[in-house]
Amino acid sequence: MPAPVRRPAASARVRTGHFGRRLARALTRDPGKVAMFLALLLVTIVMLYPFEYMVVNSLRSEPQYLLQRGFSLSSWPALFSALPVGQELLNSTLIATAAILVILVCSSAAGFAFAKLAFRARGLVLLAVIGCMMVPVQSIIIPEYVNFANLHLINTYLSAILIYAALGTPFATFLMTAYFRGLPDELVEAALCDGLSYRQTFRRIALPLAKPALVTVTVLQFIQIWDDFLVGLLFLQEPTNRTITVGLGTLSSGHVVSVPVLMAGSLLSALPAVVVYLFFQRYLISGLTLGVAR
Amino acid sequence: MAIVPEAARAASGAGRQGRPRRRSALGRSRARAGLTLIIPAVVLVGALIIVPIGQAVYYSMTNWNGLTSQWIGPSTYAALFRNPTFWRVLENNGLLLLSVPVAIAIPLGIAAMLHEHVWGWRIFRSLIFLPTAISWVVIGMVAVQIFALNGTLNAMLGAVGLRFLEHDFLGQPNTALLAVAATFVWSMVGTNTIIFLTGMSTIDPGIYEAAQLDGAGRLAVFTRITIPLLKRYFQFSFVITLITAFTALFSLIFIMTGGGPDYGTTTVEFFVYQQAFNVGQFGTGAMLGVVLFVIIFGVSLAQLRLLRGDH
Numbered sequence: 160m161p162a163p164v165r166r167p168a169a170s171a172r173v174r175t176g177h178f179g180r181r182l183a184r185a186l187t188r189d190p191g192k193v194a195m196f197l198a199l200l201l202v203t204i205v206m207l208y209p210f211e212y213m214v215v216n217s218l219r220s221e222p223q224y225l226l227q228r229g230f231s232l233s234s235w236p237a238l239f240s241a242l243p244v245g246q247e248l249l250n251s252t253l254i255a256t257a258a259i260l261v262i263l264v265c266s267s268a269a270g271f272a273f274a275k276l277a278f279r280a281r282g283l284v285l286l287a288v289i290g291c292m293m294v295p296v297q298s299i300i301i302p303e304y305v306n307f308a309n310l311h312l313i314n315t316y317l318s319a320i321l322i323y324a325a326l327g328t329p330f331a332t333f334l335m336t337a338y339f340r341g342l343p344d345e346l347v348e349a350a351l352c353d354g355l356s357y358r359q360t361f362r363r364i365a366l367p368l369a370k371p372a373l374v375t376v377t378v379l380q381f382i383q384i385w386d387d388f389l390v391g392l393l394f395l396q397e398p399t400n401r402t403i404t405v406g407l408g409t410l411s412s413g414h415v416v417s418v419p420v421l422m423a424g425s426l427l428s429a430l431p432a433v434v435v436y437l438f439f440q441r442y443l444i445s446g447l448t449l450g451v452a453r
Numbered sequence: 454m455a456i457v458p459e460a461a462r463a464a465s466g467a468g469r470q471g472r473p474r475r476r477s478a479l480g481r482s483r484a485r486a487g488l489t490l491i492i493p494a495v496v497l498v499g500a501l502i503i504v505p506i507g508q509a510v511y512y513s514m515t516n517w518n519g520l521t522s523q524w525i526g527p528s529t530y531a532a533l534f535r536n537p538t539f540w541r542v543l544e545n546n547g548l549l550l551l552s553v554p555v556a557i558a559i560p561l562g563i564a565a566m567l568h569e570h571v572w573g574w575r576i577f578r579s580l581i582f583l584p585t586a587i588s589w590v591v592i593g594m595v596a597v598q599i600f601a602l603n604g605t606l607n608a609m610l611g612a613v614g615l616r617f618l619e620h621d622f623l624g625q626p627n628t629a630l631l632a633v634a635a636t637f638v639w640s641m642v643g644t645n646t647i648i649f650l651t652g653m654s655t656i657d658p659g660i661y662e663a664a665q666l667d668g669a670g671r672l673a674v675f676t677r678i679t680i681p682l683l684k685r686y687f688q689f690s691f692v693i694t695l696i697t698a699f700t701a702l703f704s705l706i707f708i709m710t711g712g713g714p715d716y717g718t719t720t721v722e723f724f725v726y727q728q729a730f731n732v733g734q735f736g737t738g739a740m741l742g743v744v745l746f747v748i749i750f751g752v753s754l755a756q757l758r759l760l761r762g763d764h
Contacts, residue, residue: 191671195566199577202563206581206642209595212605216598261497269494276487277480288494291502293753295700297725298742301735302508303501305519325501328494357486386588388704393730408590411597411708418598425594429587436586440579447644448651 217423224419234419241420242406243398244427250395251402251431254316255384258323259377262331265324266376267369270335271361275347285336291329296389304393318394319402323384331376334449338372339365375446378439385432403428506746513740518733525736533740541716542724545630549698549720552634556694557687559638560645565675567646568653578650585643589701593708596636597623600709626717629710633718636709637702645690652686653679692756696749721745 216224223229238244272278273285303322304313312318342365350360366373391405398406407424410416436443514529515522533539563581567574584592599605600622607619622628656679664674703722706712712719712727719727721741729738 192569192571195569196571196573199563199566199571199574199581202642203577203580205639206584209584209587209592212595212598213591265494265497268490272487272490276483276490278484278487281487284491284495287503288491288498291498293749294502294506295722295742295745295749297700297703297722298509298746299502299505301725301729301738301742302505302512304729305735306505306508308519321497321501325497328498329502332494357483358490361490382586386586386590388588388590388707389726392707404588404590407594408704408708411590411594421594422598425591429591432586432588433583436583437579440582443585444582444647444651447647 213422213426213429216419217426219419221417221419224417234417234423237417237420238423238427241416242410242424244403244406244424246399247401247403247406248427248431250316250400251385251404254319254323254402255381257316257320258327258384259380261320261324262327262380263373263376265328266331266335267366267373268361269328269332270337270369271339271365273332273336274339274342275344275365276357285332289329289333289336292333296326300389300393307394313394314397314400316395316400319390322390322394323380323387326390327376327380327383331380334376334446335369335372337449338369342368371442371445374439375442378435378442379446381435382432382443509739509742509746512736513743515736517736517739519729519735522736529736529740533737533744538716539724539741542719542721545716545718546699546720548630549634549637549702550695552638553691553694553698556638556641557645557690560642560690561649563642563646564649564653565679567650578646582643582647584640589640589704590708592636592640593705596632596705597709600632623710624714626714629714629718633702633706633709636705637698640705641694641697645694648686648690648693649683652683656682688756688759692752695752699745699748699752721748 395401602621710718
């Protein structure tokens with residue numbers, strides 16, 4: 160592509176410092192790109208507005224919020240007295256960690272089998288497992304609730320862990336199967352020749368190689384479980400065992416709490432998932448686009 | 454979600470890759486190892502997804518209240534389809550679907566701009582995708598403040614001289630549904646932008662250079678080259694957006710409007726919860742769950758057909 164001819168435009172001579180000069184040059188060379196830059200800036204502001212709103216208003220007291228003027232830290236202690244925040248953060252962490260462990264075990268083992276070990280009706284079983292991705296939670300939540308009530312497991316960590324694990328396993332299995340299919344068959348054969356059993360091959364050879372896929376599953380599921388509301392709302396009804404997202408959601412339906420306190424709670428509950436996002440963005444995107452990328 | 458075509462391809466590919474050698478001892482031990490390794494996943498998914506779906510279908514034909522149930526039969530569905538509230542709720546779903554094209558078009562435009570690699574595009578990409586990490590509960594919390602009578606939107610309308618448009622957006626059915634739809638569109642931006650951006654990065658830059666040499670402008674390149682080459686990505690984003698609209702808005706509606714005012718923002722998925730856990734009609738709730746499942750299943754099947762037609 161031939162380089163665009165640089166025109167000595169008058170605006171390039173305006174002395175407004177380094178940035179100004181670059182902007183001026185860009186404007187004359189490619190006004191379209193500058194317009195796009197500004198449009199993207201606007202989009203970003205719209206996308207980040209809720210964060211700005213939460214931060215600013217959580218730093219106000221109720222009267223300051225009504226005036227939209229002034230700052231104080233009084234809403235944060237108010238949040239901690241309105242909600243057992245520490246306990247709820249702990250609950251979220253424990254439940255998410257346990258469910259993710261179950262998902263990782265189930266999906267990596269099944270993924271390896273579906274990708275590398277031939278058995279009868281393999282395709283059909285795989286289709287049944289990953290077809291469960293299509294089942295909306297709302298379609299199964301009522302029988303699920305009654306089943307767990309009959310087992311006296313409502314309001315236990317176990318009920319939420321099992322349901323999150325079951326909901327996450329189909330997609331995770333799909334992802335792991337796709338990943339293991341990408342590993343060469345020779346790898347398995349070589350391991351077998353070295354005298355390893357199939358299960359040893361899985362655990363010592365395949366699993367360590369699958370680290371990127373395992374991280375992707377972990378990150379996706381962490382955000383999914385951390386952010387879930389419906390399952391927690393039904394299966395974790397006590398302040399002592401509910402997650403931070405459920406605590407926050409039920410707080411708002413009471414309509415008694417001040418907006419700054421709600422915003423402090425929202426910010427606190429969003430923070431862990433945002434931090435995970437910032438560190439593991441790459442994995443999240445690869446998991447999301449796997450569905451079409453191949 | 455929305456991976457059914459891949460599932461089908463995976464399933465058909467499974468036969469190709471290492472057909473079971475029934476007679477060899479190695480084949481037998483391999484099959485045994487395979488079956489052992491799938492047990493945890495199959496048991497988990499079977500007991501907690503497949504069995505409950507079966508239960509939901511059964512209970513949908515009873516007058517189940519959670520404790521006792523009496524068999525009524527398929528006539529429960531006939532009664533549901535005669536219920537005007539059900540149609541009201543379904544209509545809300547239909548109206549929400551009208552926002553799906555918007556939820557695809559805006560991210561398409563954003564992705565196209567990011568793909569031009571303007572100054573700082575990586576930072577823009579990260580920040581635009583960031584809201585996908587936050588929960589519907591948090592999104593709903595802030596949305597309530599934006600659409601409230603003394604909220605951001607009304608303040609902005611007042612500031613630009615459109616005071617006559619000021620409104621208690623969440624206080625009336627039509628505007629409340631519009632507010633839910635707008636929030637839904639906003640929260641799909643990150644996901645759909647990333648999908649389209651991924652698609653655009655797979656297009657060979659040589660095609661663009663050739664088009665530019667032929668004197669095609671930016672818009673012509675976009676409409677004649679980029680969009681046709683993104684077909685698969687359009688389908689993927691369409692299905693994801695559709696499924697989200699049908700099955701993922703419960704928490705948002707719960708926080709923003711509670712389904713009201715007057716069923717104004719109650720969708721099928723919200724109706725499931727309401728019927729079962731507010732009214733105690735577990736049978737009706739299960740039936741609505743089955744209806745929702747059938748809708749999603751239909752969408753997935755249609756997508757599968759479309760993709761099959763491609764090959």
